[in-house]
Amino acid sequence: MYANLASMVWKDEHGKRLSDYPHPSVAVDVALLTVLRDGRRSRLAALLHRRPQEGSWALPGTFLRLDERLDEAALRALRDKVGVTGQHPRQLKVFDDPARDPRGRVLSVAHVDLVRADRLEDQVNDEVILAPIDGFDVVLPGERDELGFDHADVVREAVRWARSAYDERPDPAGLLDTAFTLYELRRLHEAVSGIQELQKDTFRRHMDPHLEETGEWSTGTVGRPARLYRRRTPTE
Structure with a gap:
């Protein structure tokens, strides 16, 4: 039965096959x-x-x-x-x-x-x-x-x-390392958005629900150490 179906050539109401179009x-x-x-x-x-x-x-x-x-x-x-x-x-x-x-x-x-x-x-x-x-x-x-x-x-x-x-979300493509500072995150979002400078407080309030602190601080950078964050998983 299936062999017969496989050997059939489909034609439309005009008698044409797909290859005819x-x-x-x-x-x-x-x-x-x-x-x-x-x-x-x-x-x-x-x-x-x-x-x-x-x-x-x-x-x-x-x-x-x-x-x-x-x-x-x-x-x-x-x-x-x-x-x-x-x-x-x-x-x-x-x-x-x-x-x-x-x-x-x-x-x-x-x-x-x-x-x-x-x-x-x-x-x-x-x-x-x-x-x-x-x-x-x-x-x-x-x-x-x-x-x-x-x-x-x-x-x-x-x-x-x-x-x-x-x-919508902090670095959804994972371009940053697993842990990052808010400054690094904001600079990345500025680059993607094409906006020269995002407002710091507004940006932080928007991203804060999707972030959690790692309990660690940045090292080897100029200036005071900054808190490190990571992205919350969607289930959290």
């Missing part, structure tokens, strides 16, 4: 964000690679294979395009503008992750860069450099995602 290709692009030290301040940055034929910068991406899941394609894109492994990007948004790819009709299922800079810095070279983000846009190294496809829109959506996450 034009269909778009599916791509997966990954916005891998981090917080990068930029002079005296820190700010968000995105990992980009230079496309070998066109010469433009782009997010790591690839076409989905018939035998793989979207998350598998995202991991493959990170490994093959920028040499990054061990991440867990999540789906961000589908970008479906018919004109988004000059090669043809391509849907992009964008993924996003926010990771520590030290996990990415070893991959940086002439062809892979950490491009700082100013507002919602990446700052490319050359005046004539361009970001391919609609990846500027993907980056903007990824920045919104990161800022929304950091508005």
Whole structure:
């Protein structure tokens, strides 16, 4: 019975099979964000690679294979395009503008992750860069450099995602060490939010319910030692 079902070819009311209809290709692009030290301040940055034929910068991406899941394609894109492994990007948004790819009709299922800079810095070279983000846009190294496809829109959506996450909880991506001072936490949230200086008391009141003291103090820093905190687990 099952063998007979497997051998049947599906057709619609017009007698057409799925292969008779034009269909778009599916791509997966990954916005891998981090917080990068930029002079005296820190700010968000995105990992980009230079496309070998066109010469433009782009997010790591690839076409989905018939035998793989979207998350598998995202991991493959990170490994093959920028040499990054061990991440867990999540789906961000589908970008479906018919004109988004000059090669043809391509849907992009964008993924996003926010990771520590030290996990990415070893991959940086002439062809892979950490491009700082100013507002919602990446700052490319050359005046004539361009970001391919609609990846500027993907980056903007990824920045919104990161800022929304950091508005709710203290360092949800775990960019800081397990224990940290309130000053370190505030500086990190300023970098993610793009706000030059968050109001100290307001920030502390907002984050305080999600923090607990470790009972220890910072050492090896200039000035007076500061209390160390850690994030409360969601069940507490």
